[in-house]
Amino acid sequence: MPQALSDNQRGLFVTFEGGDGAGKSTQIRFLARFLEDRGREVLRLREPGGTAVGEALRRVVLDPAHGAMSDRAELLIYEAARAQIVDEVIRPALARGAVVLCDRFYDSTVAYQGAGRGLDGAFIDAANRFACDGLVPDVTVLLVAPEAAVRSRMGRRAGADRLEQAGDAFHRRVAEGFAALAAAEPERVRTVSSQLQRVDTFRAVLAELVPVLPEAAEALTDGEYLDALVSQVMDEKRRERERERKRKNARKRGRGGKGARGGGSSKGPRGGKGARGAADGKRGAGKSSKSVKKGEHRG
Numbered sequence: 001m002p003q004a005l006s007d008n009q010r011g012l013f014v015t016f017e018g019g020d021g022a023g024k025s026t027q028i029r030f031l032a033r034f035l036e037d038r039g040r041e042v043l044r045l046r047e048p049g050g051t052a053v054g055e056a057l058r059r060v061v062l063d064p065a066h067g068a069m070s071d072r073a074e075l076l077i078y079e080a081a082r083a084q085i086v087d088e089v090i091r092p093a094l095a096r097g098a099v100v101l102c103d104r105f106y107d108s109t110v111a112y113q114g115a116g117r118g119l120d121g122a123f124i125d126a127a128n129r130f131a132c133d134g135l136v137p138d139v140t141v142l143l144v145a146p147e148a149a150v151r152s153r154m155g156r157r158a159g160a161d162r163l164e165q166a167g168d169a170f171h172r173r174v175a176e177g178f179a180a181l182a183a184a185e186p187e188r189v190r191t192v193s194s195q196l197q198r199v200d201t202f203r204a205v206l207a208e209l210v211p212v213l214p215e216a217a218e219a220l221t222d223g224e225y226l227d228a229l230v231s232q233v234m235d236e237k238r239r240e241r242e243r244e245r246k247r248k249n250a251r252k253r254g255r256g257g258k259g260a261r262g263g264g265s266s267k268g269p270r271g272g273k274g275a276r277g278a279a280d281g282k283r284g285a286g287k288s289s290k291s292v293k294k295g296e297h298r299g
């Protein structure tokens with residue numbers, strides 16, 4: 001495993017792992033809002049992606065048209081995207097004291113290319129070390145949901161990508177790979193069931209983060225605040241989805257107006273806010289400047 005960062009790292013690096021549809025990006029949104037409400041600088045990132053190079057590589061590696069891609073090529077593309085986001089975005093953000101929330105990181109390579117594809121584990125560890133240049137997450141939240149729940153959630157999503165199309169046996173091996181990682185590194189990799197209601201899963205996530213985020217302990221005693229935060233974030237997500245749908249329709253009709261020009265949120269991010277935009281681009285998310293006030297319920 002890569003070595004820990006030196007002591008002068010001031011920020012906090014939390015990664016979220018788990019199968020497709022486990023609820024990672026949803027929980028990251030909640031946690032980001034929780035931290036922003038407390039005045040922290042938060043970067044929401046995704047892997048592969050989060051940089052111009054990474055987003056371009058993402059399109060290549062996930063494109064269902066690239067069915068002929070070799071497993072070794074696939075591994076190296078993920079590592080290339082990772083090296084770029086570590087150097088360009090994550091290290092500088094941690095150095096200035098930001099909280100970095102990353103949707104997947106090197107554990108995904110261990111699970112998908114190692115356990116899933118059967119590539120050599122020692123090589124993957126070395127490649128991960130090389131790509132991360134010694135960077136290790138402070139905490140990794142592994143979200144686990146039963147296959148049936150994930151299937152019904154994924155059913156709501158449009159068009160499966162190349163990895164999502166890899167088949168049940170592959171995804172079962174991936175799940176076993178994640179479970180093995182959690183067993184091997186129980187201090188860093190904290191398993192959370194995401195089978196519960198979104199807010200209950202969020203509570204479980206916060207509980208795991210108390211050692212690195214002491215402010216989470218107090219929030220856990222305030223059920224109303226957490227309910228309000230979750231419903232506000234979900235409301236925003238619904239509105240963003242609606243805007244995205246309208247933009248797509250406008251593009252289809254070939255009007256090419258304002259909406260179509262604004263549709264490139266996942267293109268060309270270079271770090272900082274742009275890098276978060278890349279994560280946002282995943283499902284067309286964005287960030288409202290509004291904070292959830294204690295006891296405020298929406299929707």
Ligand SMILES: Nc1ncnc2c1ncn2[C@@H]1O[C@H](COP(=O)(O)OP(=O)(O)O)[C@@H](O)[C@H]1O
Binds near residue numbers: 025156195198201
């Ligand atoms: N606890 C939950 N209960 C029901 N649906 C959920 C829950 N968490 C997430 N979802 C929904 O499941 C889908 C996949 O969640 P998402 O956060 O995008 O997963 P991931 O980022 O792991 O692929 C989304 O539609 C999301 O709203």
Ligand SMILES: Cc1cn([C@H]2C[C@H](O)[C@@H](COP(=O)(O)OP(=O)(O)O)O2)c(=O)[nH]c1=O
Binds near residue numbers: 021112163
């Ligand atoms: C980071 C990483 C992702 N992947 C896969 C997992 C996902 O199927 C895909 C990224 O797609 P993404 O849409 O971000 O994942 P999810 O569906 O969970 O929201 O890439 C790997 O195979 N190896 C890796 O190292």
